[in-house]
Amino acid sequence: MQGHDLTLLLDAAKAAGDIALKYFQSDVDTWDKGGGQGPVTQADIEIDQMLHAELLGARSDYGWLSEETEDNTERLDRDVAFIVDPIDGTKSFINGHENFATSIAIAEKGVVRDAVVHCPVxxxxxxxxxxxxxxxxxxxxxxxxxxAVRSARILAAGSQMKLGYWKDQPPPIERHFRSSLAYRLCLVAQGRFDGMMTLRDTWEWDVAAGDLICREAGAKVSDRGAKVPIYNQSRPLLAGMIAAAPELHDGLIPYLK
Incomplete structure (x- = not known):
């Protein structure tokens, strides 16, 4: 079934991309979700509804966790669950920038086993x-x-350099930025950057797919406490994420509080 699951994810991600492109650089309906959750668009909702119908229509026994679907506890009773972000990088999408992606993962007993990140533009x-x-x-x-840590090319938001995250000073890295966490992880997997880090608490749907892609490419991935992330938790919030070559990853961790 696992190989068939990957094909299912690939087809669904490309269909999601078609919807995103329909709305890209248009006057798409946009509103704020409130509570500091940020903006959402009609495209996010339409993609979420399509993915829910297609993926659960094919795998009705799987659980469902998505940024744009109200969560419930039913997924916790399932060994296998979809973890979905219809558009990761919604602000970038709204602003007409190309660095956004659809992120879809399948986690089994807390471990991601299939993953797709699709950047349609x-x-x-x-x-x-x-x-x-x-x-x-x-x-x-x-x-x-x-x-080596010194001059390593790391994808991270500027806020991650705040002294509150670090024991003394931030590490002597060369910081770069892309808006989508899923895409950042994929760029690390691809070897275009040496690593990525997000030190704030991070929703599972932002990083689940990119986590597996990074690992399978040979990078080391953990939360900011150097622990391996566990997915489909009751509160689907991780303690940040760091991904890099094993030696670089282990060199960054001691800088953190």
Missing amino acids: KQLTYWASAGQGAFLNGEAIAHNGAN
């Missing part, structure tokens, strides 16, 4: 299955980033 589709490697548009990818 860039025409990039990343995917992975546990133990099978990571791929971009059908070609195998591998992380080949730097091992």
